[in-house]
Amino acid sequence: MKIAQVASEVVPFAKTGGLADVAGVLPLALKELGEDVIIVMPGYKVIKDAKFAVERFKEGISYSIIGKNIKVYFIENDKYFNRDGLYGDKNGDYKDNLDRFSYFCKRTLELLKEINFSPDIIHCHDWQAAFIPVYLEALYKDDPFYKNTRTVFTIHNIGYQGLFPAEEFPKLGLERSFFNMEMLEFYGKINTLKGGIVFSDIINTVSPTYSREIQTKEFGFGLEGVLGKRKTDLFGILNGLDYSAWNPQNDKFIIKNYSAQNLEDKYKNKEELQKVCNFCLKKDVALFGIVSRLAAQKGFDILAEAIPSICKMNLQLVILGTGESKYHSLLEGIVKKHPKVVSLYLKFDNSLAHKIYAGSDIFLMPSRYEPCGLGQMISLKYGTIPLVFKTGGLADTINVNNGFVFSNYKKEDLIKTMDNAIQRFKDKKKWLELLKGAMRYNFSWQESAKKYLQLYEQARAK
Numbered sequence: 001m002k003i004a005q006v007a008s009e010v011v012p013f014a015k016t017g018g019l020a021d022v023a024g025v026l027p028l029a030l031k032e033l034g035e036d037v038i039i040v041m042p043g044y045k046v047i048k049d050a051k052f053a054v055e056r057f058k059e060g061i062s063y064s065i066i067g068k069n070i071k072v073y074f075i076e077n078d079k080y081f082n083r084d085g086l087y088g089d090k091n092g093d094y095k096d097n098l099d100r101f102s103y104f105c106k107r108t109l110e111l112l113k114e115i116n117f118s119p120d121i122i123h124c125h126d127w128q129a130a131f132i133p134v135y136l137e138a139l140y141k142d143d144p145f146y147k148n149t150r151t152v153f154t155i156h157n158i159g160y161q162g163l164f165p166a167e168e169f170p171k172l173g174l175e176r177s178f179f180n181m182e183m184l185e186f187y188g189k190i191n192t193l194k195g196g197i198v199f200s201d202i203i204n205t206v207s208p209t210y211s212r213e214i215q216t217k218e219f220g221f222g223l224e225g226v227l228g229k230r231k232t233d234l235f236g237i238l239n240g241l242d243y244s245a246w247n248p249q250n251d252k253f254i255i256k257n258y259s260a261q262n263l264e265d266k267y268k269n270k271e272e273l274q275k276v277c278n279f280c281l282k283k284d285v286a287l288f289g290i291v292s293r294l295a296a297q298k299g300f301d302i303l304a305e306a307i308p309s310i311c312k313m314n315l316q317l318v319i320l321g322t323g324e325s326k327y328h329s330l331l332e333g334i335v336k337k338h339p340k341v342v343s344l345y346l347k348f349d350n351s352l353a354h355k356i357y358a359g360s361d362i363f364l365m366p367s368r369y370e371p372c373g374l375g376q377m378i379s380l381k382y383g384t385i386p387l388v389f390k391t392g393g394l395a396d397t398i399n400v401n402n403g404f405v406f407s408n409y410k411k412e413d414l415i416k417t418m419d420n421a422i423q424r425f426k427d428k429k430k431w432l433e434l435l436k437g438a439m440r441y442n443f444s445w446q447e448s449a450k451k452y453l454q455l456y457e458q459a460r461a462k
């Protein structure tokens, strides 16, 4: 099958979130399964600055190679992409994001013709690639080159929809009829994600539970109705984890490598983390870890309410994250009061993240909603037991056999579940069993890629 992946961020070139991992790692797994894959993304300034090995294809288009000869094409345009951020700067989103990403999609469809890559599937990720199915319908409907092309559209987080004022509609070069409630219009605005949902052959999200949740008012961010109309074409596939980057047996960032066979060495990592955090070096105190964006979505609203009670419990808590400034100041205040209980790192630090996954006993991830989530999968691999809210990908990966789950999004339930976890932690024998079992879970990209292939087949049958 000829597959073009189109995304606004792709590892290792540019990343702000989990989308980049999917767009960069899924193609490698598809290639392993024998598929013909290319990737198309914007040619941002960060890519030029990082000096990747890049070749010029023609004016405005360059490419690089990843994995086993997978070409990654960069759509360049100084006016749109030669700036520091991917989507915005300290003042918020760039004002011309509609121009930037509609251009990206249009140019991508031209490029596929220029390189004579007539795809069976164009796999579009998130709102930035959502104009692809729209333009295929509007501009290429009768073009023989795209006659057999079908589209799969992945929603990584429905909270981000690419909303723009109606006045910008003429810039898109679409007939006015596209601006109606059944297509791109959403309460008087242009809704880019909605275009992707309406015009793609198949839609999916990054976990089965999230694919159901987004059809409800609580989680749909206003698009539940549109998704409901397409429910027979809507699926959920769990993301995989890149075990070459996350494996305690050969992790370069941690003080002592370990596996389920030599768990004593995990405790050397705990001791090291306690030193880093300036905590008492106690093996029998449960050490909780958080590595997260500091946002309400990630559970910081109830965590903020619960933290005075949490600080009175017999535990240690290390938090690594950046995000909303209100949580920065709130947590800084807590640490000042309770330096022996809470340790805080307000930054993005991959090396420290690895140390927290390895050194903690319990990984706290009380997200209010979570399309898939990586932290819980990583922590399982490191024998660090996840404690999660039952939602989205967390509900699909964590249960009583490998972690702690609460299902009422309330501070009382969070506190109670943390307390249960501490009680369980005291029973050394049972804890060890839980931990060894957790380390056996495997969320490989190979499995996810096979499921994506089935989805592509379903799209081709349309």
Ligand code: ADP
Pocket (backbone or CB within 6 Å): 017, 018, 019, 291, 292, 293, 320, 321, 322, 347, 348, 349, 350, 353, 372, 373, 374, 375, 376
């Ligand atoms: P999201 O993409 O919604 O932020 P995920 O759980 O899917 O959440 O992925 C987050 C990833 O980013 C995880 O690998 C996590 O370890 C990492 N991460 C989040 N915050 C930080 C941070 N401050 N420092 C280092 N890594 C972080």
